[in-house]
Amino acid sequence: MSFITSLVPSFNRPAAGVSAPADDRDLGLIVKPAFELSETSECFALTVNLPGVTRDGLEFQADAETLTLTGRRAWKKPDAWTALHRETDDAAFRLALSHDNAVNLDKIQADLRDGILRVVLPKAESIKPRKITVG
Amino acid sequence: MQNESREDRIHPLKPKSGTIIMRFVHYTYPNRQPLPAFRHSPWAGLESEIDRLFQNTLGDLAGVAATRRVPVDLYEDKDNTYVRAELPGVNREDINVELADGSLNLSATRKSKTGDREENVSLNRTVSVPDAAVQPEKISAAYENGVLTVTLPKREEARPRKVTIAIK
Numbered sequence: 345m346s347f348i349t350s351l352v353p354s355f356n357r358p359a360a361g362v363s364a365p366a367d368d369r370d371l372g373l374i375v376k377p378a379f380e381l382s383e384t385s386e387c388f389a390l391t392v393n394l395p396g397v398t399r400d401g402l403e404f405q406a407d408a409e410t411l412t413l414t415g416r417r418a419w420k421k422p423d424a425w426t427a428l429h430r431e432t433d434d435a436a437f438r439l440a441l442s443h444d445n446a447v448n449l450d451k452i453q454a455d456l457r458d459g460i461l462r463v464v465l466p467k468a469e470s471i472k473p474r475k476i477t478v479g
Numbered sequence: 480m481q482n483e484s485r486e487d488r489i490h491p492l493k494p495k496s497g498t499i500i501m502r503f504v505h506y507t508y509p510n511r512q513p514l515p516a517f518r519h520s521p522w523a524g525l526e527s528e529i530d531r532l533f534q535n536t537l538g539d540l541a542g543v544a545a546t547r548r549v550p551v552d553l554y555e556d557k558d559n560t561y562v563r564a565e566l567p568g569v570n571r572e573d574i575n576v577e578l579a580d581g582s583l584n585l586s587a588t589r590k591s592k593t594g595d596r597e598e599n600v601s602l603n604r605t606v607s608v609p610d611a612a613v614q615p616e617k618i619s620a621a622y623e624n625g626v627l628t629v630t631l632p633k634r635e636e637a638r639p640r641k642v643t644i645a646i647k
Binding site for chain 2: 393394395396397398418419421422424425426427428429430431432457458459460
């Protein structure tokens with residue numbers, strides 16, 4: 345079984361929606377932001393598109409199992425403005441990523457600039473590749 | 480070695496032979512809050528469940544940097560027409576706003592640099608604006624938090640007018 349779970353990591357995970365945090369209700373509509381995750385031998389790098397989100401509206405939480413990101417848009421339509429055509433959403437962004445304790449939580453670095461959040465997630469020592477010297 | 484890490488970036492979820500699969504899988508909650516009556520329907524969460532399954536096998540095919548979509552909103556008030564476009568991650572000097580022949584063209588280049596790899600993505604969007612209704616010399620634009628707002632002042636003639644007509 346452990347072989348199968350290593351091939352299909354989703355077997356390890358609870359069904360989506362089961363562990364949805366309670367504060368979801370307060371947020372109203374939620375959309376998933378566009379994101380990209382890449383990996384090097386030292387770290388994971390996460391890039392998330394969060395147009396219209398300021399540092400104050402962004403919440404980023406990390407624990408041993410999940411990274412949760414919530415971004416509220418800062419801009420509110422002035423009352424005098426009438427919408428003629430809409431393609432964007434007013435909904436808040438939320439992204440939740442689960443991992444197998446793969447990240448060194450103490451060394452996460454995040455930077456939000458011009459609507460793009462870049463996060464560097466250093467790998468935990470336990471999952472880094474290591475060289476074993478044969479005696 | 481260099482080549483290997485590039486490969487990783489392109490296929491973040493592709494397992495390398497002999498190594499453990501990257502244990503970083505994604506899930507998200509349902510995009511929309513269902514109607515209260517359907518909140519406990521068996522289909523709640525199905526969308527993200529499907530999303531999750533495909534995520535594991537396909538990864539994110541369209542990366543963030545490659546997103547070329549430029550969603551645009553149009554607003555108006557008494558004096559101005561406003562165009563708001565989502566252009567995250569672009570430098571101010573790489574944004575170009577042009578008005579010609581009744582169409583407003585927004586173009587931008589998103590330059591992203593990861594390590595030694597540079598990537599330029601050009602974004603383009605055209606919105607038609609009635610030439611007769613705007614004062615081209617007074618157009619202004621602002622870029623904030625990845626959103627570009629272009630303000631197009633209306634001409635006097637195009638503003639709503641209130642006329643009281645005397646009845647004889």
